[in-house]
Amino acid sequence: MTTCRDNAHRFNISDHFATDIIVQDGNFATLDEVDTTTPGSLVYCQTLHYLLKAADNPHISAVVCPPALAEELSGTSKAIVAADDPRRAFFELYLRLKASGDILPQMSYGIGEGCSIHHSAVVSPKARLGNRVVVGAHSVIEDYCELGDDVEIGANVVIGAEGLLTLRQPDGRLVRVSHAGGVMISEGCQILSGAVIAKSLFRRFTYIGPHSQIGIMTNIGHGAYVGEACVISGNSVIAGRSRLEDRVWVGTSVSVAQGLIVGQGAKIKMGAVVVADVPAGAVMSGNFAVNHRVNMARYLKGTA
Numbered sequence: 001m002t003t004c005r006d007n008a009h010r011f012n013i014s015d016h017f018a019t020d021i022i023v024q025d026g027n028f029a030t031l032d033e034v035d036t037t038t039p040g041s042l043v044y045c046q047t048l049h050y051l052l053k054a055a056d057n058p059h060i061s062a063v064v065c066p067p068a069l070a071e072e073l074s075g076t077s078k079a080i081v082a083a084d085d086p087r088r089a090f091f092e093l094y095l096r097l098k099a100s101g102d103i104l105p106q107m108s109y110g111i112g113e114g115c116s117i118h119h120s121a122v123v124s125p126k127a128r129l130g131n132r133v134v135v136g137a138h139s140v141i142e143d144y145c146e147l148g149d150d151v152e153i154g155a156n157v158v159i160g161a162e163g164l165l166t167l168r169q170p171d172g173r174l175v176r177v178s179h180a181g182g183v184m185i186s187e188g189c190q191i192l193s194g195a196v197i198a199k200s201l202f203r204r205f206t207y208i209g210p211h212s213q214i215g216i217m218t219n220i221g222h223g224a225y226v227g228e229a230c231v232i233s234g235n236s237v238i239a240g241r242s243r244l245e246d247r248v249w250v251g252t253s254v255s256v257a258q259g260l261i262v263g264q265g266a267k268i269k270m271g272a273v274v275v276a277d278v279p280a281g282a283v284m285s286g287n288f289a290v291n292h293r294v295n296m297a298r299y300l301k302g303t304a
Contacts, residue, residue, distance in 0.1 A: 010040070011102075013062055013079045016093055023070045026079025028062040030103060031094055032202045033241075036060060042079075044090035048072065064090050091167050091177050098180040105144045105182050105203070112149070123152075124160075130187065142199065146184030148210070149183050154193035159183050163198040163222030163240060177201075179222060186210040186228075198222040198240070209246065221258065233270075245280065267292075 002182040010027045019102065029040030034053045042062040045051040051069050054060050055076060061078035065072075070082040083089035097103045112131035117123060123141045130149035135141065139153050142160025153159065181200030185191065188211040197220040200206045206220060209228040214220065218232050221240030232238060234249040239258040244250070248262050251270035256262065265278030272289040286295040 003150060013081060016096075017064075017081050017083075017089070021082050021089075022201065023080035023082050024073075024078070026062055026077075028079065030203060031090070031097065034060070038175075038203055042090075042093075044086040044088075045069070046086050050255075054135075055079075072208065088167055091165075094180070095177060096176075098178065103180050103203075105180075105205075107146060107182070118155075136193070142290055143184075144199065144205075145185070146182065147185045147206075148187035148189070150188050152190045154195070156194045157191050158196045159185065159191070160199040161196050163201065170263075181223070184208070186212075189213070190216075192216045192234070194292075196220070198224075201240075215252070227264070 010029055010284050012077045013022055013025050015230050028042035029079045030038055032038050032041040032043060034043050034045065034050050036059050039059050041108040043054055043060055043225055044064040045054050045077045046066065048069060048271055051065055051072055054063050054072055060078060063073060064081040064083050064086040066086060067082040070080050073080050079275055090192050107128060109126055109128050111129045114132040115129055115134040117138040120137045121135045121139045123135065126143040127141045128146045130147055132149055133147050133151045138154035139157040145160040160183050162179055167175040167177060169175060179199045179201050181202055182205045183199050184205040185208045191214045194217040195214045197206055200223040201287050204223060206222055206224055209230065210228045211228060212226055212230040212234050215234035215236065217234055218236045220238045223241045227246035229245055229246060230244055230248045233252040235252055236254040238256045241259045242256050244262045245264035247265045249267045251268055253271050254268050256274045260274060260277050262278040265281045266278045267283045268274060269285035269292055272285050273287040274284065274289045278284055281290040285292040
């Protein structure tokens with residue numbers, strides 16, 4: 001079972017940021033995003049919208065924000081760091097803590113009984129495979145990935161790929177932010193050929209629920225959550241931090257934008273581009289996706 005480092009492990013703000021940008025000192029346990037549910041989180045906010053969310057989140061103990069917004073947190077107990085570029089300051093700290101091992105997952109490693117791993121596949125020694133796992137030709141299971149019993153991995157699959165996240169330095173150079181999280185694939189899942197599942201950035205692993213199917217050449221972004229018994233058809237993109245509840249069905253070549261929630265039992269028709277939350281049980285289609293009946297009425301009207 002995957003675990004994370006004890007939240008009681010605290011970092012002092014003054015040990016990681018220059019004194020002249022610390023508005024209010026304090027401490028933190030981990031790094032995360034504004035919607036975090038992990039106590040003691042440090043987050044960054046570049047706009048007032050997200051800063052107000054951070055102010056209301058009791059799990060956040062420290063915030064990195066622009067100097068012009070720092071006074072919005074006055075009167076709170078949160079540590080405040082006023083940085084001209086909060087995103088860059090945050091991720092530079094992230095990379096330092098990752099390099100030191102302080103924000104990496106803690107989990108047991110190993111391969112269970114009755115597994116079948118193709119000789120051309122690569123399985124990290126820092127991964128965990130349950131019993132009777134099948135790994136196809138040329139597939140890669142990266143660090144901090146956990147596969148439950150009876151998981152089937154097709155050919156040319158990558159579990160634990162790095163997500164797209166870079167920092168642009170003042171001189172124009174790009175610095176890749178290597179991810180410190182992992183992937184959890186629950187029992188009985190089928191991940192078909194060419195699929196890529198990105199590892200999470202933070203403590204909450206990219207998660208695939210029990211008995212779900214991920215289609216050929218589908219991309220699951222970092223920190224996404226796919227519930228139980230979901231079907232995501234081939235060539236689809238589920239962007240980072242999206243949440244698909246149980247028994248969601250996704251057709252071929254669907255795109256779901258970052259951070260959205262698709263309710264339980266919803267169906268997304270082939271080729272749809274989803275840019276807003278989807279209610280439970282809804283049937284959606286189109287670009288941009290709307291209720292399927294509405295979309296078909298529009299189509300029929302246009303062809304009459």
